[in-house]
Amino acid sequence: MATKRLKAAGPETDTGRPQPCEPCDALPACLERQLRYNLCREESRHQDLFHALAHGVKEQLLDSWRETRKRDAAGQQRQVAYLSLEFLMGRTLGNALLSLGISDDARKALLPYSVTLEDLESEEHDAGLGNGGLGRLAACFLDSCASMDIAATGYGIRYEYGMFAQKIVDGYQIERPDRWLKEGNPWEVRLHGQAVMVPFFGHTQSYVDRDGRRHMQWVGTQDVVAVPHDMPVPGYRNGRINTLRLWKAEATDDFDLEEFNQGDYAEAVARKNLAEQITMVLYPNDASENGKELRLRQQYFLSSASLQDLLRRHCARFGDNFADFHRHNVIQLNDTHPAIAVPELMRLLLDVYCLEWDEAWHITSHTMAYTNHTLLPEALECWSVRMLGHMLPRVLEIIYEINARYLDEAAHHWPGDGEMLARMSIIEEGAEPRVRMAYLAIVASFSVNGVAALHTELLRRGLFKDFHALWPHKFNNKTNGVTPRRWLMNANPRLSALIDRRLGSAWREDLSRLESLNAFTSDSDFIHAWREVKSVNKEALAALVERECHVQFDTAMMFDVQVKRIHEYKRQLLNILHVIHLYQRILSGDTHGMVPRCVLIGGKAAPGYAMAKLIIKLAGNVAHMVNSDPHVTPWLRFAFLPNYNVSAMEVIAPGTDLSEQISTAGKEASGTGNMKFMMNGALTIGTLDGANIEILEAVGPDNFFLFGLNADEVAALKPHYRPDEYIRHSVALEGVIELIRSGHFSLQEPGIFDPIVSAIESPWDQWMTAADFESYLSAQHQAAALYANKDAWTLCSIRNTAASGRFSSDATIARYRDEIWTGA
Numbered sequence: 001m002a003t004k005r006l007k008a009a010g011p012e013t014d015t016g017r018p019q020p021c022e023p024c025d026a027l028p029a030c031l032e033r034q035l036r037y038n039l040c041r042e043e044s045r046h047q048d049l050f051h052a053l054a055h056g057v058k059e060q061l062l063d064s065w066r067e068t069r070k071r072d073a074a075g076q077q078r079q080v081a082y083l084s085l086e087f088l089m090g091r092t093l094g095n096a097l098l099s100l101g102i103s104d105d106a107r108k109a110l111l112p113y114s115v116t117l118e119d120l121e122s123e124e125h126d127a128g129l130g131n132g133g134l135g136r137l138a139a140c141f142l143d144s145c146a147s148m149d150i151a152a153t154g155y156g157i158r159y160e161y162g163m164f165a166q167k168i169v170d171g172y173q174i175e176r177p178d179r180w181l182k183e184g185n186p187w188e189v190r191l192h193g194q195a196v197m198v199p200f201f202g203h204t205q206s207y208v209d210r211d212g213r214r215h216m217q218w219v220g221t222q223d224v225v226a227v228p229h230d231m232p233v234p235g236y237r238n239g240r241i242n243t244l245r246l247w248k249a250e251a252t253d254d255f256d257l258e259e260f261n262q263g264d265y266a267e268a269v270a271r272k273n274l275a276e277q278i279t280m281v282l283y284p285n286d287a288s289e290n291g292k293e294l295r296l297r298q299q300y301f302l303s304s305a306s307l308q309d310l311l312r313r314h315c316a317r318f319g320d321n322f323a324d325f326h327r328h329n330v331i332q333l334n335d336t337h338p339a340i341a342v343p344e345l346m347r348l349l350l351d352v353y354c355l356e357w358d359e360a361w362h363i364t365s366h367t368m369a370y371t372n373h374t375l376l377p378e379a380l381e382c383w384s385v386r387m388l389g390h391m392l393p394r395v396l397e398i399i400y401e402i403n404a405r406y407l408d409e410a411a412h413h414w415p416g417d418g419e420m421l422a423r424m425s426i427i428e429e430g431a432e433p434r435v436r437m438a439y440l441a442i443v444a445s446f447s448v449n450g451v452a453a454l455h456t457e458l459l460r461r462g463l464f465k466d467f468h469a470l471w472p473h474k475f476n477n478k479t480n481g482v483t484p485r486r487w488l489m490n491a492n493p494r495l496s497a498l499i500d501r502r503l504g505s506a507w508r509e510d511l512s513r514l515e516s517l518n519a520f521t522s523d524s525d526f527i528h529a530w531r532e533v534k535s536v537n538k539e540a541l542a543a544l545v546e547r548e549c550h551v552q553f554d555t556a557m558m559f560d561v562q563v564k565r566i567h568e569y570k571r572q573l574l575n576i577l578h579v580i581h582l583y584q585r586i587l588s589g590d591t592h593g594m595v596p597r598c599v600l601i602g603g604k605a606a607p608g609y610a611m612a613k614l615i616i617k618l619a620g621n622v623a624h625m626v627n628s629d630p631h632v633t634p635w636l637r638f639a640f641l642p643n644y645n646v647s648a649m650e651v652i653a654p655g656t657d658l659s660e661q662i663s664t665a666g667k668e669a670s671g672t673g674n675m676k677f678m679m680n681g682a683l684t685i686g687t688l689d690g691a692n693i694e695i696l697e698a699v700g701p702d703n704f705f706l707f708g709l710n711a712d713e714v715a716a717l718k719p720h721y722r723p724d725e726y727i728r729h730s731v732a733l734e735g736v737i738e739l740i741r742s743g744h745f746s747l748q749e750p751g752i753f754d755p756i757v758s759a760i761e762s763p764w765d766q767w768m769t770a771a772d773f774e775s776y777l778s779a780q781h782q783a784a785a786l787y788a789n790k791d792a793w794t795l796c797s798i799r800n801t802a803a804s805g806r807f808s809s810d811a812t813i814a815r816y817r818d819e820i821w822t823g824a
């Protein structure tokens with residue numbers, strides 16, 4: 001082929017890092033060839049042009065991708081396998097161009113087609129293979145691993161249908177299927193040659209081998225084929241291309257011959273669809289478990305396929321010598337979703353590779369590392385023993401064996417304490433015995449981490465305190481982070497360019513250098529330029545709101561934003577109550593100390609979560625009243641943004657002034673939305689929860705609006721919580737509740753918001769909305785006062801960006817690398 005390719009990872013420098021890629025001059029030719037021969041199009045829709053460009057860009061990175069694989073296959077680095085049921089990747093094009101450093105080349109290549117790069121970028125369908133924070137964390141981690149030259153592979157599922165698309169009809173959430181693959185996925189490479197078989201059902205039997213050793217066998221299984229579809233994960237200008245390997249379930253070719261011969265050909269073929277159901281759809285539950293059998297099948301399918309892949313690679317290099325497997329591999333479990341990988345690795349080592357138990361356990365327990373993502377009891381996964389025994393009989397036997405041996409060890413620590421052992425058992429006894437997946441993960445892992453300092457502390461003190469007493473060395477904290485490539489450089493090119501002008505570009509490789517921005521906080525030109533950038537970004541956000549919500553946001557007003565999954569613990573309700581309070585004040589003529597603001601809420605509710613869906617409806621109805629009253633709109637505008645996703649956040653974070661991080665303390669494990677906003681110069685109004693605490697510490701109390709009870713206070717208040725007292729002592733809250741109760745926001749459907757009023761007034765309201773209301777109000781008041789002073793606000797904005805370096809996922813991944821992934 002005549003076109004010149006991007007050079008593969010160049011000669012090694014003495015730091016061992018590969019040289020950056022050469023600039024690309026082949027794109028125009030690639031683009032034309034793609035259009036003409038691959039897509040068979042001459043005149044094109046934007047969608048076709050996007051596909052041509054994406055294929056062209058992928059072609060540019062194939063050589064480096066192959067080189068990376070070869071280098072890693074022979075390298076000494078311990079390889080990371082990041083197992084996750086979710087990867088919320090968003091779009092790939094902008095990120096790939098940025099990493100390869102060929103955005104300008106792409107712009108030039110597009111000149112003859114009279115479209116802009118931005119036009120084509122918006123043609124790409126988000127890869128929405130995740131629910132929220134947990135899935136987006138996995139995506140940020142992949143980006144950081146590649147950019148830090150770490151050999152890491154993401155293993156996930158290629159769902160045909162990702163996170164549902166949210167429509168709002170009459171204020172109610174409607175779910176629409178997300179057929180993200182319908183136009184094809186230009187980035188993926190299907191590798192049928194590397195497919196593996198995953199067994200289900202059947203039964204176990206023992207046999208004695210020629211040497212007289214007894215083994216177990218899992219027979220009569222129904223097998224499903226797992227076919228890898230690889231997506232490239234380019235590092236930032238370093239020549240490394242890591243892999244996200246997504247498994248697709250397909251039927252085997254072996255038909256039921258009997259049925260086949262009896263002429264039931266069509267029936268026999270149709271039955272094969274059952275296998276393919278496994279990877280059909282992502283479960284849309286965030287922070288709550290879903291006990292469905294199909295979900296367990298997905299978990300096992302991912303775990304087994306990924307482990308077989310790792311073992312095959314290991315054997316290709318070392319033969320069947322597994323003694324050092326854990327020195328070459330580490331498996332990071334993203335929550336308990338893939339925790340079934342623990343007994344599955346044991347099964348493969350015992351039954352397929354014929355290792356002895358102790359050897360297999362040594363390897364497994366030095367390979368597995370577990371990340372916990374939540375303290376909410378409804379999110380802790382337990383699988384029924386009955387279901388496991390039916391679907392995965394051999395795996396269940398191994399879980400029992402792991403439990404028996406571990407309880408022996410625990411019994412040495414607490415001799416004679418049967419109650420303690422029952423409490424700590426992996427098997428929860430009862431009418432319907434269940435396997436506690438978190439316990440299984442802890443027992444088998446050499447590292448157990450929480451995702452923010454407070455969260456890890458609460459794990460140690462609360463949920464896992466018995467395990468912490470037994471194995472304190474296993475527990476460690478790794479505060480989450482977000483990738484600055486996507487969330488600052490790509491999402492906010494104007495701010496990035498402004499920072500380049502003051503600091504040079506070194507901050508792009510080391511985000512802690514943003515601290516130097518503090519040196520310019522008395523430079524009025526810089527402050528002015530900073531505010532200009534924010535203002536232009538607010539225009540882009542206002543355009544999004546206008547297009548999606550038909551509400552006009554005015555960039556002169558404060559943009560006050562809360563976007564995240566809708567959940568009672570995240571307290572979108574508290575935010576709405578504040579909006580109603582402002583609305584009441586404006587109607588009564590009391591605008592003293594107020595600043596004009598535009599409030600935006602966005603996020604999806606789990607389809608079965610009635611209260612979350614009702615909160616969306618309340619937001620919509622309040623927005624309608626607010627926006628249709630000309631006395632109100634000069635002071636207040638309110639919109640609910642439908643279908644919040646990664647691409648929307650790339651517009652939202654740069655255009656936000658005030659970031660709402662208002663969860664009930666002790667409930668949000670970390671949060672990462674909070675970090676994206678901070679990086680883009682938003683100020684936070686927040687509780688002492690998750691990583692907010694660390695954000696406050698980094699930026700200082702003068703640049704953060706703190707309110708509410710802390711986690712200990714919430715816990716202490718719980719047994720004697722009296723919301724009626726708080727309501728009685730707050731004229732504001734009383735007024736807001738009365739207005740909702742009066743039917744002012746539900747004239748068409750009287751009484752629909754009664755469950756919300758009852759929830760606030762209930763002494764069992766875990767989220768303690770009433771308790772924090774007054775404190776929230778006064779923090780909002782402070783925010784308004786500061787916003788009225790434009791320069792003072794802008795200074796705080798600069799200080800937030802300047803302090804955001806420690807929330808780069810590069811910093812987080814450096815700690816995973818140094819404290820978890822090295823060693824063994």
Ligand SMILES: *Cc1c(COP(=O)(O)O)cnc(C)c1O
Nearest residue numbers: 132133564645646649671672673
């Ligand atoms: C960052 C992000 C999240 C997580 O937000 P939190 O505020 O931490 O809950 C969820 N969804 C999307 C699309 C995101 O980009």
